[in-house]
Amino acid sequence: MSINKQISLTILLLIFSIIFFGISSIDITIQDYLYNQSTNSWILDRDLEPYKFIFYDGIKKLLILFALSFLIALIFFKNKKIVQEYKKGIVIVIFSAILIPLTVGGLKKATNMPCPKNEQHYGGKMVKTAVWQSYTKPYKDMERIACWPAGHANAGFALLSLFFLFKTKKTKFIALSSALVIGWSMGIYKMLIGDHFFSHNIITMLIAWLLVLIISKIVNKKII
Numbered sequence: 001m002s003i004n005k006q007i008s009l010t011i012l013l014l015i016f017s018i019i020f021f022g023i024s025s026i027d028i029t030i031q032d033y034l035y036n037q038s039t040n041s042w043i044l045d046r047d048l049e050p051y052k053f054i055f056y057d058g059i060k061k062l063l064i065l066f067a068l069s070f071l072i073a074l075i076f077f078k079n080k081k082i083v084q085e086y087k088k089g090i091v092i093v094i095f096s097a098i099l100i101p102l103t104v105g106g107l108k109k110a111t112n113m114p115c116p117k118n119e120q121h122y123g124g125k126m127v128k129t130a131v132w133q134s135y136t137k138p139y140k141d142m143e144r145i146a147c148w149p150a151g152h153a154n155a156g157f158a159l160l161s162l163f164f165l166f167k168t169k170k171t172k173f174i175a176l177s178s179a180l181v182i183g184w185s186m187g188i189y190k191m192l193i194g195d196h197f198f199s200h201n202i203i204t205m206l207i208a209w210l211l212v213l214i215i216s217k218i219v220n221k222k223i224i
Helices: 003-023 026-032 051-076 081-085 087-111 154-164 169-192 198-222
Strands: none
Touching: 003 026, 003 198, 026 198, 051 087, 051 154, 051 169, 081 087, 087 154, 087 198, 154 169, 154 198, 169 198
């Protein structure tokens, strides 16, 4: 499949996902399994270790160091044969690591969507809403919330860019699979502590892949 067709398909999947999860109750159905109504608590406490370090603090720092290592390689070791050989892929990884968090972070600030823990169904104050809907009083006057799409998992899903770094089908498959495992591990952790719905991670994954495809298309046209 050409990259243009992949971009078009990803856009369609993104639109479908936004509408589907906005009008369905799938998110609530899944999240109910992660919440104990009798104790009003989530399966996992957000401060419980070592889970917080492994799936939140630690993984974030590790992914930042990973992205920085690519930037350092491109700047200080640009004349090395291996850097020249993988130059396009390295550039795609670097731009993905920058643009995906910026895009997802911008959307989070603009959309004002509640986390599961903020919804009345789970003891919060907000009502369930779709991203295209506006709050009515008194909810519209409450403090803004930034929970859609999933911000934490975007760093993991940015690793989908590694698909364009490697050359063989086997290494591409390993890179893609690893990125999905890391992204979803981070995303599921946030679901277990009540910070995100399933759809939040789906949307972030699709946005990340769409941006990776667009970045790849641009880089492959512009870099000699």
